[in-house]
Amino acid sequence: MTLEDFHADLMREVVVRADATADSTESAFAAVVSDYLLDEGVISDFVPCVVRQRGFRVDGYAFIQDEATLDLYVTDYLSSERIETLTKTAMELSFKRLEGFFLKSKVPDFVNGLEVAHPAWGLAKQIQEEASTLARVRFYLFTNRQLSSTVKELPTTQKDGCEWTYRVFDLGALQRLLSTTEPEEIIVDFEEMFGEPLVCLPAGGPDANSVDSYLAVIPGDWLAKIYDRFGGRLLEQNVRTFLQVRAKVNKGIRKTILEEPGMFFAYNNGISTTAVEADLELSGGVGKLHSVRHLQIVNGGQTTASIFNVKMKERGVNLSGIRVQMKLTIVPSSRVDEIVPRISQYSNSQNKISEADFFSNHPFHVRVESISRHTWAPAVGGSHIQTHWFYERARGQYVNQQAYLSPAKKREFQLQNPRGQVITKTDLAKVINTFRRLPYIVSLGAQKNFGHFVTFVNDEWKQDGVDFNDTWFHSTIAQTIIFKVAERLIQDAEWYALGYRAQTVTYTIALLQERLANSSLAIDTERIWLRQEVGPALKETIQAVAEQVQDRIIRAAGMNGIVNVTEWCKRKGCWEDVCAHVPVQLTTRLDVELCSLEDATADKKAARRERRMFNDVDAQLEVVNRGAEYWTRLLGWGNSGIDLSPSEIQVLRIAAAIPKKIPSPQQCMKLLEVEAKAKDEGFTPN
Numbered sequence: 062m063t064l065e066d067f068h069a070d071l072m073r074e075v076v077v078r079a080d081a082t083a084d085s086t087e088s089a090f091a092a093v094v095s096d097y098l099l100d101e102g103v104i105s106d107f108v109p110c111v112v113r114q115r116g117f118r119v120d121g122y123a124f125i126q127d128e129a130t131l132d133l134y135v136t137d138y139l140s141s142e143r144i145e146t147l148t149k150t151a152m153e154l155s156f157k158r159l160e161g162f163f164l165k166s167k168v169p170d171f172v173n174g175l176e177v178a179h180p181a182w183g184l185a186k187q188i189q190e191e192a193s194t195l196a197r198v199r200f201y202l203f204t205n206r207q208l209s210s211t212v213k214e215l216p217t218t219q220k221d222g223c224e225w226t227y228r229v230f231d232l233g234a235l236q237r238l239l240s241t242t243e244p245e246e247i248i249v250d251f252e253e254m255f256g257e258p259l260v261c262l263p264a265g266g267p268d269a270n271s272v273d274s275y276l277a278v279i280p281g282d283w284l285a286k287i288y289d290r291f292g293g294r295l296l297e298q299n300v301r302t303f304l305q306v307r308a309k310v311n312k313g314i315r316k317t318i319l320e321e322p323g324m325f326f327a328y329n330n331g332i333s334t335t336a337v338e339a340d341l342e343l344s345g346g347v348g349k350l351h352s353v354r355h356l357q358i359v360n361g362g363q364t365t366a367s368i369f370n371v372k373m374k375e376r377g378v379n380l381s382g383i384r385v386q387m388k389l390t391i392v393p394s395s396r397v398d399e400i401v402p403r404i405s406q407y408s409n410s411q412n413k414i415s416e417a418d419f420f421s422n423h424p425f426h427v428r429v430e431s432i433s434r435h436t437w438a439p440a441v442g443g444s445h446i447q448t449h450w451f452y453e454r455a456r457g458q459y460v461n462q463q464a465y466l467s468p469a470k471k472r473e474f475q476l477q478n479p480r481g482q483v484i485t486k487t488d489l490a491k492v493i494n495t496f497r498r499l500p501y502i503v504s505l506g507a508q509k510n511f512g513h514f515v516t517f518v519n520d521e522w523k524q525d526g527v528d529f530n531d532t533w534f535h536s537t538i539a540q541t542i543i544f545k546v547a548e549r550l551i552q553d554a555e556w557y558a559l560g561y562r563a564q565t566v567t568y569t570i571a572l573l574q575e576r577l578a579n580s581s582l583a584i585d586t587e588r589i590w591l592r593q594e595v596g597p598a599l600k601e602t603i604q605a606v607a608e609q610v611q612d613r614i615i616r617a618a619g620m621n622g623i624v625n626v627t628e629w630c631k632r633k634g635c636w637e638d639v640c641a642h643v644p645v646q647l648t649t650r651l652d653v654e655l656c657s658l659e660d661a662t663a664d665k666k667a668a669r670r671e672r673r674m675f676n677d678v679d680a681q682l683e684v685v686n687r688g689a690e691y692w693t694r695l696l697g698w699g700n701s702g703i704d705l706s707p708s709e710i711q712v713l714r715i716a717a718a719i720p721k722k723i724p725s726p727q728q729c730m731k732l733l734e735v736e737a738k739a740k741d742e743g744f745t746p747n
Contacts, residue, residue: 129197205232246355250352255286272396275350278326284365333388429452494517532587564627602651
């Protein structure tokens with residue numbers, strides 16, 4: 062894709078986002094870019110906060126408490142169809158405006174002069190209270206212009222004991238980062254970063270099918286610097302992120318670093334890493350690792366992040382005495398999907414990991430993608446064109462499916478798959494957790510909310526995912542439509558306090574769900590699916606509840622001594638307060654858009670039975686198609702290898718007698734489980 066094509070596609074996405082949410086194009090641009098960067102792990106969070114006054118400007122922020130870091134965001138967006146140049150002068154002016162707000166926020170008179178109900182007050186007040194504890198402020202500029210080639214680097218500065226860093230995401234940087242074919246590489250050059258190579262020992266086996274592995278001991282300050290530069294992108298293939306691990310583990314790591322640094326190596330299991338390529342010099346059985354390409358920490362993300370967090374929060378602490386055992390495996394690009402998940406699974410001994418933890422390859426995504434492609438939403442608005450709600454199981458699928466289409470076919474694709482009906486994994490997580498009545502989890506931000514969503518799906522999938530069926534998809538799309546409608550209604554409302562829309566939306570819908578459930582009622586999602594719209598009575602109810610919700614979360618934050626409303630909304634206490642103090646009036650006009658909770662549950666049970674039958678048929682076809690010879694070989698391998706239970710041996714014997722004997726659907730499900738178990742132990746089909 063050319064830069065011009067990327068720019069045009071980005072502009073179209075911004076226009077669709079602005080139209081759907083009633084945001085300005087600048088705010089929509091910030092939302093689109095931040096969503097992409099969050100998905101890539103480049104940034105940790107983005108809280109919209111629009112402050113535009115003479116001399117300073119802010120479009121968003123994030124406090125990363127564990128890293129004693131404040132991120133401030135500003136946008137520079139032009140509606141021009143041409144690609145414009147961002148000059149060094151214009152760039153510096155944008156950063157000056159961000160810096161201006163940060164510096165002014167330290168002044169009590171400035172903070173006291175802001176409108177208390179506006180998010181700018183909460184941000185400024187939090188900066189004022191926490192400025193002395195910050196180790197770093199990162200200033201980000203999002204722009205759809207192309208940065209001038211005269212800008213070579215953006216140096217880091219030190220001010221009042223605090224590190225100031227700068228980064229520009231211009232059109233070129235966004236294209237390089239978001240390109241699905243040529244992602245931005247992670248290249249760690251040890252000599253450039255630390256002035257010397259990393260000493261290591263070869264540890265690979267003689268097997269021709271094995272990969273090259275090495276053992277090293279990496280200094281803690283090296284590891285912290287690498288994490289500082291590349292952040293969460295180092296953990297793309299990790300089975301869990303630092304945000305999802307148990308606090309007690311992180312506290313233990315931190316305690317060892319601060320109190321017994323000399324024992325860190327003895328206590329800690331170290332890290333397991335992979336790379337696609339290594340520049341290595343071997344001499345006398347000892348290696349000198351000069352650089353690695355596409356470094357990934359597949360186990361030990363919590364260790365790495367904890368070391369980095371100590372560095373940021375405990376200014377002056379010396380990490381050079383910390384030593385971390387590091388296993389490095391060089392995995393060719395062609396074998397990454399095969400080998401890396403196994404390394405993650407087998408090397409993690411600190412916390413037990415189930416197969417379902419490998420969520421990037423979870424069949425849930427495959428199921429939802431499949432349903433979204435074959436399910437046609439009813440035509441609406443007098444149109445005869447049916448459409449899909451396009452689920453992006455992997456980033457860039459929507460764009461990639463159009464890449465090689467002719468202009469006519471591309472127009473047809475876009476008519477059948479409108480951009481406004483594209484759903485990402487984080488979108489889905491936000492909607493589902495809202496309707497699960499977890500608004501305080503949703504308010505934690507995209508990454509943490511998704512972590513909770515992963516746990517939910519893993520738990521629900523235990524029965525072969527029978528709950529995730531076509532009926533579930535209809536209901537989920539209806540919920541998505543409600544969510545989008547609520548966003549626009551709140552944005553357009555006269556009472557809306559700029560900046561708290563996300564919190565107001567999730568709390569409003571969750572509260573409505575709570576009140577309906579208490580009355581044994583539910584929203585008739587099938588009705589919304591068939592009409593692809595929300596009825597007038599439900600819209601009126603959402604508006605009425607939302608106004609009270611917004612007022613309550615703002616007032617209750619102050620009553621609880623919390624200056625930043627967005628921080629208050631992340632607490633379960635906020636949800637309990639809203640439930641206790643915000644009334645919801647369910648008018649008779651709303652009856653037509655509701656159904657009994659009993660009917661809704663009955664529909665789900667019927668869909669579950671249908672899905673289970675479909676799963677049984679699938680399993681039986683899979684087993685029969687493999688043939689008796691295959692199951693005979695697996696039976697023989699199992700008897701001499703893995704520990705099979707009597708019931709597992711029995712079903713394998715039945716399968717080995719195909720076609721004289723045909724396993725039942727339940728037995729076929731059991732056979733596929735035995736097969737998966739055997740493959741984990743090393744059984745190969747061929």
